[in-house]
Amino acid sequence: MPVISAPEDFNVDDLYVDLQWISGRPLHLKCEGFNFAGSIKLKAAAEMIARAERSGELRPGDGLVESSSGNMGVAISLLAGSKGYRFTCVTDSRCTLGARRLMEALGTEVHVITEPHPEDGLLGARIRHVKRLVAERPGHVWLNQYLNPGNWLAHFQTTGPEVLKSFPELDVVFVGAGTTGTLMGTARYLRHTKPSVRIVAVDSVGSVTFGTPPGPRSIPGLGTGVRPQILDESYVDDVVHVAEPDTLRTCRALADRGFLFGGSTGTVVSGAVSWLERHGRTDGMTAVAIAPDLGDRYLDTIYNDQWVEEIYGAGVLDHTARDTGVPSLPSRGTP
Known part of the structure; x- marks a missing residue:
């Protein structure tokens, strides 16, 4: 059992x-x-957060920021709630209502991007928004799933x-x-x-x-x-x-x-x-x-x-x- x-x-x-x-x-x-978390993204979210904790980049009381179309955002929301981190997910208008509501139920602050970047589309616009948030909010860590x-x-x-x-x-x-x-x-x-x-x-x-x-x-x-x-x-x-x-x-x-x-x-x-x-x-x-x-x-x-x-x-x-x-x-x- x-x-x-x-x-x-x-x-x-x-x-x-x-x-x-x-x-x-x-x-x-x-x-x-x-x-x-309802998806395979829980595996990657757990490893990325663990690496940030081991390196000292992520400390108790810090906040997390990530760009996600839905499933990674839900996975990080679950882990952030479990570990006591604040989390802001930057998504876009394609994210399903179910995923957004689930993230919010887990305590996540969800930002929805509606205007695409002229060259890099909605993802490019999301990443730019993430970078602004991290610059404006001390103690916030971007896991950056696209590079991590x-x-x-x-x-x-x-x-x-x-x-x-x-x-x-x-x-x-x-x-x-x-x-x-x-x-x-x-x-x-x-x-x-x-x-x-x-x-x-x-x-x-x-x-x-x-x-x-x-x-x-x-x-x-x-x-x-x-x-x-x-x-x-x-x-x-x-x-x-x-x-x-x-x-x-x-x-x-x-x-x-x-x-x-x-x-x-x-x-x-x-x-x-x-x-x-x-x-x-x-x-x-x-x-x-x-x-x-x-x-x-x-x-x-x-x-x-x-x-x-x-x-x-x-x-x-x-x-x-x-x-x-x-x-x-x-x-x-x-x-």
């Missing part, structure tokens, strides 16, 4: 969902949302080893690319311990992370408007870009089977299915995709028909499986 004294002490690290029914090929989804090595080190120490422990014969792993902390840590570990594993990064269309042109994005999580400084593309074998309508349809397909995942997870699964289809004979391949989040914070967006139609237009969910790479699903109740 687990008994914990701090919320960060609990995390489920060995739960996988068999997705052969959606991919048509063997594919296992590593579920990272079963902790008190603790972001990827957390996954080098945990996520990578967890995947390989569960699947020693691993052939390919699909990892979403946001700040690229999960991607870099997992990829570094696997490259050093099992170099034959193929690392496939999954990004959003409109993200500049891998040098593609910027474009509008409405789903928070994966993708960036400013290339993350911790990214090292030498650890990445392939990149798959997923359009947001495909993310929506994949999330809805998973929900039809009772699996309510978040936007980042829908993107990763869509990218994994697309990659496996393009690479033909993969039946004997051991493939794992990492699911960063659950879907409860997306009830007012991805799972809200009105929001979907307002952003993407009527009929976006009616496209055939051929458009998305997601196989057609039987209706509920059909064996």
Whole structure:
């Protein structure tokens, strides 16, 4: 019987969902949302704060400042409350209402940026706001997840080893690319311990992370408007870009089977299915995709028909499986 004294002490690290029914090929989804922060970001947040404490940069009574589209902000909010730090999260208008309310419930001061930077978009505007806050508020520390090595080190120490422990014969792993902390840590570990594993990064269309042109994005999580400084593309074998309508349809397909995942997870699964289809004979391949989040914070967006139609237009969910790479699903109740 687990008994914990701090919320960060609990995390489920060995739960996988068999997705052969959606991919048509063997594919296992590593579920990272079963902790008190509700996402994989708790791992990185804990490591970054611990590093700041060990170095003396962060002291009792100090405040934390970070830019986040939602999940990292929630994770830091939880840890700040647990450890007694003040926290100000700088987010933008794409952050879901659920994530904002959760951060505020945990005592976080939330600043919402609505005007994008002319070159670096909303992320660039958020980072500039963070720098102003730190300059104006003595005793406040910016963890800077886009540069902090603790972001990827957390996954080098945990996520990578967890995947390989569960699947020693691993052939390919699909990892979403946001700040690229999960991607870099997992990829570094696997490259050093099992170099034959193929690392496939999954990004959003409109993200500049891998040098593609910027474009509008409405789903928070994966993708960036400013290339993350911790990214090292030498650890990445392939990149798959997923359009947001495909993310929506994949999330809805998973929900039809009772699996309510978040936007980042829908993107990763869509990218994994697309990659496996393009690479033909993969039946004997051991493939794992990492699911960063659950879907409860997306009830007012991805799972809200009105929001979907307002952003993407009527009929976006009616496209055939051929458009998305997601196989057609039987209706509920059909064996």
